[in-house]
Amino acid sequence: MRLKLLTHAALATALIASGCAKKKPKEVPAPPVATGDAAGGSGTSDGTSGTGADGTVGGANLPGSRADFIARTGSDTIYFNTDKYELDDANRATLDAQAAWLAANAGVRVTIEGHADERGTREYNLALGDRRANAARNHLAAKGVSADRMTVISWGKERPAATGSDEQAWAQNRRSVTVIPGG
Amino acid sequence: MKIGTMRLGLLALLFAIPAVAQETAPPATDDDAPLEVDIVGGISEPMPIAVPVMPTPAATPTAQGDTVSLGRQVAEIVSNDLRSSGLFTPVGPGGLPAVSFAQVTAPDLATWRPMNAQALVQGFVRAEGDGDLTIGCYLYDVSAGTELTRQGFTVAPANWRRAAHKCADAIYARLTGETAYFDTRLVYVAETGPKAKRVKRIAVMDSDGSNHRFLTTGQSTVLTPRFSPRGGQLVYMTYADKLPRVYVLDLASGRQRPLVAAQNMTFAARYSPDGRNILFSMAVAGNTDIYRVSAEGGQPQRLTNAPGIDTGGSYAPDGTRIVFESDRGGSQQLYVMGGDGANQRRISFGGAAYATPVWSPRGDVIAFTRIGGGRFRIGTMTPAGAGEKLLTESWQDEGPSWAPNGRVIMFHRTAQGSGKADLWSVDLTGVNERRIPTPLDGSDPSWSPLLD
Amino acid sequence: MDRADGAGLGAAMAGHVALFGALSLGLAAAIPPKPVPPPSMEVEFVEEIALQSATAQPSPQEQAAAVAPEIGRVDEAMPAPAPLPEPLPAPPPAKTIMPEKPAPAKAVAAKVKPETAKAKPLAKAKTEALPTAKSTKPEKTAARAPRIGKDFLAGLSDPSPVTADTPAAAVMSAVALADIQAAIKRQIQPCADRQVNPGPGASRITVKLNLRLNRDGSLASAPRVVSASGVDDENSRYEKRVADLAIAAYKGCAPLKGLPDDLYRTAKGGWSNVNMNYKLPG
Numbered sequence: 001m002r003l004k005l006l007t008h009a010a011l012a013t014a015l016i017a018s019g020c021a022k023k024k025p026k027e028v029p030a031p032p033v034a035t036g037d038a039a040g041g042s043g044t045s046d047g048t049s050g051t052g053a054d055g056t057v058g059g060a061n062l063p064g065s066r067a068d069f070i071a072r073t074g075s076d077t078i079y080f081n082t083d084k085y086e087l088d089d090a091n092r093a094t095l096d097a098q099a100a101w102l103a104a105n106a107g108v109r110v111t112i113e114g115h116a117d118e119r120g121t122r123e124y125n126l127a128l129g130d131r132r133a134n135a136a137r138n139h140l141a142a143k144g145v146s147a148d149r150m151t152v153i154s155w156g157k158e159r160p161a162a163t164g165s166d167e168q169a170w171a172q173n174r175r176s177v178t179v180i181p182g183g
Numbered sequence: 184m185k186i187g188t189m190r191l192g193l194l195a196l197l198f199a200i201p202a203v204a205q206e207t208a209p210p211a212t213d214d215d216a217p218l219e220v221d222i223v224g225g226i227s228e229p230m231p232i233a234v235p236v237m238p239t240p241a242a243t244p245t246a247q248g249d250t251v252s253l254g255r256q257v258a259e260i261v262s263n264d265l266r267s268s269g270l271f272t273p274v275g276p277g278g279l280p281a282v283s284f285a286q287v288t289a290p291d292l293a294t295w296r297p298m299n300a301q302a303l304v305q306g307f308v309r310a311e312g313d314g315d316l317t318i319g320c321y322l323y324d325v326s327a328g329t330e331l332t333r334q335g336f337t338v339a340p341a342n343w344r345r346a347a348h349k350c351a352d353a354i355y356a357r358l359t360g361e362t363a364y365f366d367t368r369l370v371y372v373a374e375t376g377p378k379a380k381r382v383k384r385i386a387v388m389d390s391d392g393s394n395h396r397f398l399t400t401g402q403s404t405v406l407t408p409r410f411s412p413r414g415g416q417l418v419y420m421t422y423a424d425k426l427p428r429v430y431v432l433d434l435a436s437g438r439q440r441p442l443v444a445a446q447n448m449t450f451a452a453r454y455s456p457d458g459r460n461i462l463f464s465m466a467v468a469g470n471t472d473i474y475r476v477s478a479e480g481g482q483p484q485r486l487t488n489a490p491g492i493d494t495g496g497s498y499a500p501d502g503t504r505i506v507f508e509s510d511r512g513g514s515q516q517l518y519v520m521g522g523d524g525a526n527q528r529r530i531s532f533g534g535a536a537y538a539t540p541v542w543s544p545r546g547d548v549i550a551f552t553r554i555g556g557g558r559f560r561i562g563t564m565t566p567a568g569a570g571e572k573l574l575t576e577s578w579q580d581e582g583p584s585w586a587p588n589g590r591v592i593m594f595h596r597t598a599q600g601s602g603k604a605d606l607w608s609v610d611l612t613g614v615n616e617r618r619i620p621t622p623l624d625g626s627d628p629s630w631s632p633l634l635d
Numbered sequence: 636m637d638r639a640d641g642a643g644l645g646a647a648m649a650g651h652v653a654l655f656g657a658l659s660l661g662l663a664a665a666i667p668p669k670p671v672p673p674p675s676m677e678v679e680f681v682e683e684i685a686l687q688s689a690t691a692q693p694s695p696q697e698q699a700a701a702v703a704p705e706i707g708r709v710d711e712a713m714p715a716p717a718p719l720p721e722p723l724p725a726p727p728p729a730k731t732i733m734p735e736k737p738a739p740a741k742a743v744a745a746k747v748k749p750e751t752a753k754a755k756p757l758a759k760a761k762t763e764a765l766p767t768a769k770s771t772k773p774e775k776t777a778a779r780a781p782r783i784g785k786d787f788l789a790g791l792s793d794p795s796p797v798t799a800d801t802p803a804a805a806v807m808s809a810v811a812l813a814d815i816q817a818a819i820k821r822q823i824q825p826c827a828d829r830q831v832n833p834g835p836g837a838s839r840i841t842v843k844l845n846l847r848l849n850r851d852g853s854l855a856s857a858p859r860v861v862s863a864s865g866v867d868d869e870n871s872r873y874e875k876r877v878a879d880l881a882i883a884a885y886k887g888c889a890p891l892k893g894l895p896d897d898l899y900r901t902a903k904g905g906w907s908n909v910n911m912n913y914k915l916p917g
Binding site: 083118119120121122123124126127128130131133134135137138153154156158159160161163164165 | 377378379380381404406407425426427448450451464466468469470471492494495508510514515538539552554557559579581582597599600602626627
């Protein structure tokens with residue numbers, strides 16, 4: 001009986017303790033899909049590392065920041081099939097969300113980066129990355145994003161997100177990333 | 184009866200002679216009809232050739248070392264160049280008998296015959312009064328006992344290696360029938376760093392790896408550098424402005440300018456053989472086509488206008504045609520068009536995808552990267568698209584570049600997984616596949632023309 | 636053993652015998668009959684390089700004596716001091732001399748010769764005028780029937796009296812021609828085999844090299860390239876090199892040895908003037 005009382009007490013204490021809000025501001029965890037991507041993408045597009053500049057303040061994402069963008073749109077990256085640059089439904093849904101965010105955050109300019117996997121020759125992949133980035137850009141434009149807010153850059157196969165030489169890695173590298181400037 | 188037969192025989196003889204004569208070349212006299220003897224023989228193996236140390240008439244110190252030591256080094260360069268071609272098995276200079284200065288022009292062939300060498304290189308190094316160096320080079324056929332060629336080069340001491348390469352070139356050309364290629368430079372992209380964020384720098388070096396020099400800092404990604412036909416400029420693509428585009432760099436002055444003023448991505452630039460134009464690819468509104476612009480700068484002229492990706496243009500040596508790659512038909516294939524873009528027609532029908540075409544300086548074949556079966560392989564085909572021959576077999580060999588004699592192809596090989604890239608070369612016949620040592624990793628090699 | 640046992644035993648034995656018989660027959664059918672060896676072909680080993688006398692003529696008059704084979708040895712080419720990828724061994728001296736039929740034993744050589752003679756009427760037509768220079772080779776002539784006597788070889792017609800009377804110029808028969816060609820080729824082959832192919836398409840080039848030789852086998856003048864065939868756009872850069880290789884092939888194995896003096900210069904040509912047609916294999 002004594003044991004039972006102690007157990008109840010311990011349980012109650014644990015429950016109360018866990019229910020308390022943490023005092024320390026919590027960092028928004030970076031979305032798993034965009035970790036290497038964002039680092040590589042933002043690192044190249046604006047010359048600074050993006051990981052420390054997610055704009056969090058006090059546990060909330062700063063409006064107009066990259067973290068906010070990703071949190072609200074779900075993903076800054078869309079993926080493609082081998083040698084292809086056509087958008088599928090998932091891509092369009094992601095881009096629609098991006099367009100909506102851009103409409104809500106007027107004044108934010110984006111760089112759309114196109115990439116290819118390593119199984120293409122160097123120059124062709126530059127052109128393919130350009131096609132992919134433009135496919136995204138065109139869809140965003142069709143959804144009302146003004147052309148002068150968007151810059152397109154192709155990285156060909158020079159900036160893989162995943163470094164393996166297998167189907168899984170290649171699938172992650174055939175992508176277009178909509179990059180919000182860090183900060 | 185016998186006499187009658189004899190007369191008949193003699194008459195027959197008279198008629199027979201002309202008939203016999205028709206079988207061979209008409210003889211000068213009846214007694215001189217040549218006897219035809221058919222001989223078929225030979226091997227397709229490297230030729231053994233002796234390259235002893237080159238003596239000097241007078242040991243003289245120079246800024247590059249004394250002439251005795253230079254004589255050995257020149258012989259080593261000649262020996263290494265010949266070996267690198269895959270067509271020779273050089274013997275020496277180490278381990279060979281010493282050659283006196285007098286013997287250079289009067290070799291004692293009896294010494295060399297037992298050594299299995301079919302040819303013998305002799306030479307000398309002499310310091311001139313004004314500080315220049317003269318390097319003389321003689322080639323002998325050991326079994327025929329004849330001198331095949333001789334060449335001399337007088338150079339400033341700093342260029343002594345070039346004289347050695349020119350000596351090797353003279354020997355190579357005389358013994359193979361090919362034109363020279365050792366006295367050349369290579370430009371390529373030196374790579375280092377993790378696969379997701381490679382640091383890339385433009386670098387140049389002699390064809391044997393000497394005199395290596397970086398031209399960019401690595402701060403910006405650089406790709407596909409290529410020499411101008413006279414070797415004084417480079418075109419290359421860089422992300423320096425966060426706008427990937429082609430620049431023209433003057434090697435002597437170090438000055439550079441964007442190839443064209445347009446703010447679009449430009450890439451895949453290559454000079455015309457006469458140096459007057461530069462082909463390049465430009466991406467406009469998501470479509471990549473091939474353009475041409477004067478090497479002096481100015482307005483580009485569009486050559487292709489198809490919905491597919493058109494890139495990788497390369498001129499034929501006479502400048503009248505261009506080969507390029509296009510996926511307008513659904514996959515990357517090779518196409519040929521006139522120098523002004525007319526008559527674009529597909530030439531590759533080998534059941535795979537084909538890319539990065541480069542026309543041989545000899546004009547006889549086009550080298551390419553064949554994409555199929557999960558591999559990239561280097562190959563050649565005729566400009567009509569026939570006679571496809573694959574020269575390498577590895578996971579990823581791409582981006583061929585021709586030596587100026589159209590006999591050797593350089594490319595880069597990427598390892599699966601690590602993505603580590605190295606420079607390799609291969610003979611036109613598919614033999615002698617060898618790695619080109621570089622201080623770091625390397626990709627996108629391009630061969631200079633023969634230096635004048 | 637009772638009846639049932641006996642019947643069973645009998646049936647079993649019968650069955651065994653039948654099975655054995657069937658298997659044997661099956662085996663017999665399966666084993667192929669021993670093949671008949673091909674009929675053997677007789678080959679005459681002839682090393683003679685000699686003048687051909689009057690054998691082949693259209694006239695019924697016969698030869699025979701001409702058959703007197705004197706073995707003239709042709710020395711093997713001096714091998715290169717340190718041969719590189721194994722030079723072809725010199726082919727053994729054996730060879731058939733009859734283009735159309737295997738040469739049978741010497742005894743019937745005489746008979747066969749006229750037939751081949753018919754096949755090469757041009758060559759034969761003149762062997763009427765005959766052989767002789769035998770005078771310089773006493774041992775050869777000693778074996779010749781004519782010297783011994785007309786009736787020595789019964790059944791064979793008299794050799795033409797011209798043999799003894801006429802010190803006519805030597806002539807080259809097809810046999811001797813083939814022999815000389817083979818001898819020269821045999822001596823040069825090891826050196827030809829060492830020549831290095833310069834590049835793609837060079838094998839299509841044939842170079843005709845004219846060699847003027849002295850009686851001792853040495854060169855009377857420098858080898859001269861008469862012509863080159865098979866040259867096209869792809870391989871023209873190798874033309875000079877193939878000519879070099881032809882010259883080197885000759886010079887490497889020169890001077891030629893053991894060629895018969897009597898065939899140095901004949902009305903039908905001789906080895907004083909040789910066109911060497913050289914090409915690379917492949």
